[in-house]
Amino acid sequence: MLIAQLTDTHIRRPGSLAYGVVDTAIFLEAAVAHLLALDPRPDAVIVTGDLTDFDDPQEHARFRQITAALPMPVFPIPGNHDSSAGLLAAFPEIAGRCAGGRVNYVVEDLPLRIVMLDSTVHGRPHGTLGAEGLDFLDRALGAAPGTPALVCAHHPPFLTGIRHMDVQNLFDAAALEAVLRRHPQVLAYTCGHVHRAVTTTFAGLAATIAPAPAHSVSLALDPAAPPTFHMEPPSLSLHRFAEGRLVTHRSFIGAFPGPFPFFGPDGRAIAG
Ligand SMILES: [Fe+2]
Incomplete structure (x- = not known):
């Protein structure tokens, strides 16, 4: 079973470039083409926030239009550039899975349960799950203690060393850790927000940040570096x-030379 994770697509209105530089829609189109060309194809796509740049309905509609080519289900959660209400308005089928205006839901349709959590704080760049999200997570995991689970939100609950991002990470990380440690069937936590591939451990689990399909936050580990x-x-x-194991690969989007065989028709390594 394969789950693709897109994150931080930052879709803008047609004719508008993110930060005056990035035509993010072209990068999302390339990501969709990449997913369609994968063999085997992913069974589902999770999108861990910042689908849009400004939570504009036209941006959400453009995201949906570009990803409509995907034949597998797409499961989004909002990031700080989106809003819970904006995302639910754009994805009525997801709204049907959620209660209370927050985008907290469980994907039950697959052998691995996927818990999608809303970590947005309206109008602010940092994240929190809040009592509602933490309670949702605890109850969701408690409902199926024997089924492996992946937990997803937009914000990382750990420091990356990129200071301007670290000051806007998940603020209630300690409370999240306490919940996760009560449920040993959780295999990993994954998120977005930092626009870079990052791997660490959190609450004794694998913890990853998915890379970006468009612009990457600069790998600037000097605390004084500008954003x-x-x-x-x-x-x-x-x-x-x-x-029973979750293995995370990084898949580069684009056309690259290859595949080149290691072995010739005689079964021997090609000597050159
Ligand atoms: Fe982002």
Whole structure:
């Protein structure tokens, strides 16, 4: 079973560039083409926030239009550039899974349960799950203690060393850790927000940030570095769940030379 993770697509209205530089729709189109070309194709796509740049209905509509080519289900949660209400208005089928205006829901349709959490704080860049989100997570995991689970939100609950992002991460990380440690069937936590592929541990679990399909936050580990971005090679995360283990691959979006065989027709390594 394969789950693709798109994040931080930052779709703008037609004719508008993110930060005056990035035509994010072209990058999302490339990501969709990449997902369609994968063999085997992912069984589902999770989108961990910042679908849009300004939560504009036209931006949400454009995201939906571009991703409509995907034949597998798409499961989004909002990021700080979106809003809970804006996302639910754009995804009525997701709204039907949620209660109370927050985008907290569980994907039950797959062998791996996926808990999608709304970490947005309206109008602010940082995140919190709040008592409602933490209680939702605790109850959702408690309802199926024997089924492996992946927990997703937009904000990382750990420091990356990129200071201008670290000051706007998940503020109630300690409370999240306490909930996760009560449920040993959770395999991993994954998120977005930082526009870079990052791996660590959190609450004794694998914890990843998925890379961006468009602009990457600069890898600036000097605490005094200003907030900037680079146009690094676009990529996404591919989570493979098999035999009870979740393995996360980074899949670069684009056309690259290859595949080249290691072995010739005689079965021997090609000497050159
Ligand atoms: Fe973002």
